[in-house]
Amino acid sequence: MSQDTINITAARIIVGGRVQGVGYRWFVQDAADRLGLVGTVENLANGDVAVYTEGTRELIEELIADLKRGNGHSRVDNCNVIWDEPKGKLHDFRINLGRW
Numbered sequence: 001m002s003q004d005t006i007n008i009t010a011a012r013i014i015v016g017g018r019v020q021g022v023g024y025r026w027f028v029q030d031a032a033d034r035l036g037l038v039g040t041v042e043n044l045a046n047g048d049v050a051v052y053t054e055g056t057r058e059l060i061e062e063l064i065a066d067l068k069r070g071n072g073h074s075r076v077d078n079c080n081v082i083w084d085e086p087k088g089k090l091h092d093f094r095i096n097l098g099r100w
Contacts (some may be wrong), residue, residue, distance in 0.1 A: 010086040013051040017077035025095045027071035032093040035059045042096035054086040
């Protein structure tokens with residue numbers, strides 16, 4: 001197992017505030033792509049946005065900082081993170097549309 005594989009982790013992040021209808025999912029995808037992370041982002045029925053990502057902890061923490069700042073049109077009230085074991089099945093970062 002390579003050193004890079006050993007350092008891969010995952011995070012489930014729920015972002016609350018004014019994060020729907022303001023281009024937030026596209027902002028998340030751009031930020032994750034810039035950092036080289038894989039995962040998904042989707043709107044939740046309660047108005048929050050759910051992010052699942054895999055990569056190094058350092059890069060995921062950079063993404064979390066971006067998520068908290070928002071895209072200038074959003075207002076982030078909270079950002080809850082649960083660290084997890086990576087699934088290793090994702091190859092890019094995608095926006096899940098119409099999940100609910």
